[in-house]
Amino acid sequence: MSEPLLQAVNLQCERDERVLFRNLSFSIVPGTVTRVEGPNGSGKTTLLRILAGLNDAWSGDLKWCGEPRSSVREEFQRNMLYLGHRPGIKSLLTPMENLRALMAARRPMPDDVLRQALAGTGLSGFENVPCRNLSAGQQRRVALARLLIADEPLWLLDEVFTAIDADGVNAIETLLQQRAAEGGAVVVTTHHDLRMDGMKKIVLGGGAADEC
């Protein structure tokens, strides 16, 4: 079995004096897709933000490749891709401009690679249209194009299926499975009924948590 990329040990998080989860321990290993499940308000987004280093209101231990995450912050940030539950794109910019800006901070890519990624999410012909003139699903697809050119080994994806049609959901499912088959690790929250062979689960709700 591969060494874990990310290990969580006895994570606990409270919000407004309500325990969202406690004694939550799990390992995210290469070659897997893990779904975080639970009803509305059970803490899925909170957990993903904790894993991504975007929320520090928690206790327990997080390790990246066996090291305390706090001691390898830069390495962790370089090797992790987080997509939040909002598309996170600029409405005045076009899909090309958004994707160029998203990639510039980490790995600048030639325009033809960006154009191919946009085509891969069904946005051919919309590359140069301001995003405010696109539908909700098309705007989400701009953010998802990032996945087609991402080489980070760990993906943390929060509700990325929102506003995506059935064919798009199938395409993302296939992409996540391919990513795992290539040795990546994906953690995803969604209310969609994902069907993937060998998918792991972290189940939140009721203050405790289970790993399946």
Ligand SMILES: Nc1ncnc2c1ncn2[C@@H]1O[C@H](COP(=O)(O)OP(=O)(O)OP(=O)(O)O)[C@@H](O)[C@H]1O
């Ligand atoms: N900024 C905040 N300040 C205080 N409490 C918050 C904040 N954000 C979320 N919460 C609370 O934390 C709890 C968990 O929220 P979270 O968004 O993680 O749930 P979720 O499982 O992702 O829900 P959903 O399925 O509706 O997206 C909720 O009870 C919410 O009210």
